[in-house]
Amino acid sequence: MKPTPRPESCAELRDQVRRLTTEWRDAGRYIPRSDSWLRSFDLEFSKELAAHGLVAMTYPKEFGGAGRTHVERLAVTEELLRAGAPVAAHWIGDRQIGPAILRHGSRRLQEEIVPQIASGDAVFCLGMSEPEAGSDLASVRTSAEPVEGGWRVNGHKIWTSQAHNATHAYLLARTERTERKHEGLTEFVVDMKAEGVLVTPIVDLSGEHHFNEVRFENAFVPAHRVIGEVGGGWRQVVEQLSFERxxxxxxxxxxxxxxxxxxxxxxxxxxxxxxxxxxxxxxxxxxxxxxxxxxxxxxxxxxxxxxxxxxxxxxxxxxxxxxxxxxxxxxxxxxxxxxxxxxxxxxxxxxxxxxxxxxxxxxxxxxxxxxxx
CATH class of the missing domain: 1.20.140.10 (Butyryl-CoA Dehydrogenase, subunit A, domain 3)
Structure with missing residues (x-):
């Protein structure tokens, strides 16, 4: 349990974010926009936030975090969204992938991935939604089969925001066929540069590109890149959605x-x-x-x-x-x-x-x- 934040700490954080966003906006380094957390990507801005301790705020200090509370993080995210700031580069990783790895990942995975999220070096996309599955995550067909040293992944994800900019993907895949669709699911961290990971853009009616299709064709995932228990992904992903929603x-x-x-x-x-x-x-x-x-x-x-x-x-x-x-x-x-x-x-x-x-x-x-x- 994290300590209760002092009200003045939240006020100080809000002032810090307002100064930073005003400085960038007035210098013409970004234009405020709606839906900025999903559509407005600027890795340089995310890394500056990270340098000020405004990314991975709730993560332990040993992994590059600030050891702050979620209430303090809320103060920062409210100000960033209010300013329409370009935060899409770090948002997904900071919001839910880091916390998921900290809760369920192995020590090796934590040490490998979490500091990269905290510094802004790891950019995550979400490999959840699939064609014909809609919001029914338990209906995923993407499969991961055990092979020597890890897993071989085959499948198709869609509506994957910022996949073309991502260094890593969170992936929900089926590792076992069971009568109950909520069983046999496993969470992975996938390197987007791995052989067999193919990204195809989806351009919307305005000509904007932030959605993508992602295909996995015999893509290899090392064994240590599993988040939590093999086959226990459904319980973990439902918990993770509280961070997302x-x-x-x-x-x-x-x-x-x-x-x-x-x-x-x-x-x-x-x-x-x-x-x-x-x-x-x-x-x-x-x-x-x-x-x-x-x-x-x-x-x-x-x-x-x-x-x-x-x-x-x-x-x-x-x-x-x-x-x-x-x-x-x-x-x-x-x-x-x-x-x-x-x-x-x-x-x-x-x-x-x-x-x-x-x-x-x-x-x-x-x-x-x-x-x-």
């Missing part, structure tokens, strides 16, 4: 749109309906930020708040779509382009309810929690 990025991906809406409402002070709508959105945001805080507190207590994180993601998805819809009521969307704040958020919005689990999956998790209570 329970963060501020499920609430603040469209924050630049909310900023524009606030500014427009200030200009249209006589539009009572718009003012009421904005007030409702701001109130909802306050509640969602509180949920983020409670998830972070649970993690600091050593828990894996799976259901709480699912509830946060479900409510956060609805909030972000409603922010975008609210801006449609103004004149700001009339001449919007794909590169505008509104255009970026609108193009990203179809993915809000899919990535990290579709609504049906999240509601199922929440319902199981209610059934037990």
């Amino acid at each position: 329970g963060g501020a990025e499920r609430v603040l991906s469209s924050y630049p749109v909310l900023v524009e809406l606030i500014a427009e409402t200030a200009r249209q002070t006589d539009d009572r309906e718009l003012n009421a709508l904005l007030g409702s959105l701001v109130a909802r945001l306050a509640v969602l930020r509180r949920l983020c805080f409670e998830v972070a507190q649970a993690m600091d207590a050593g828990q894996a708040p799976v259901q709480q994180a699912a509830a946060l993601k479900y409510l956060g998805n609805a909030f972000e779509r409603d922010v975008i819809d609210a801006l449609r009521r103004t004149d700001l969307t009339r001449d919007a382009t794909p590169d505008s704040v509104f255009g970026q958020a609108l193009l990203a919005s179809p993915g809000f309810g899919l990535r990290g689990g579709a609504a049906e999956v999240l509601l199922s998790l929440i319902a199981r929690q209610e059934a037990r209570s």
Whole structure:
């Protein structure tokens, strides 16, 4: 269990991030954008954050981390998302792969991979989703067969963000065929430069490339690159999803749109309906930020708040779509382009309810929690 952070430490961290992002933005080194944690990639920026101790914040110091709390990390991630900063290079590895390896990986794997995440040298993509499997992770067909010295992987992953920039992939693969699809799954760390790993770009309607298909054709993975128990991947991945679903990025991906809406409402002070709508959105945001805080507190207590994180993601998805819809009521969307704040958020919005689990999956998790209570 991590110690309770001092309120002043969170305030100091927020000030530090604000100074850093303002310096980079004012120097023209990045342009704020929506969905920056997934689409805005700048390895130099991530490495500067790492040099300031703002990556791997919750990791033990022996592995290059800062030994801070998840509540303190939340303060930093909120500020980075609020600034629309280019954080995609380190986000996946920092958010969930490092914690997964620290919880379940061997000492050798921890020493090999975790310091690289902390320094920004390891860039991770997620090899979870597959064609025809949707949000049903237990239906993965990618297989890993034991061979001398490790595993031979064959299969196909899709919607793999930043795979073309990644040095490593987290991979969920089937190591045993069983009658129960949730059994026989194993987690791996794969070198993206390994022979047999093939990346094909998926370009969206705006011409932007951050999605990819990844194929594994007899790709070799060394034995020590298994995360945790062989065949025990489902329990581990469900736990890992609390890190993926329970963060501020499920609430603040469209924050630049909310900023524009606030500014427009200030200009249209006589539009009572718009003012009421904005007030409702701001109130909802306050509640969602509180949920983020409670998830972070649970993690600091050593828990894996799976259901709480699912509830946060479900409510956060609805909030972000409603922010975008609210801006449609103004004149700001009339001449919007794909590169505008509104255009970026609108193009990203179809993915809000899919990535990290579709609504049906999240509601199922929440319902199981209610059934037990």
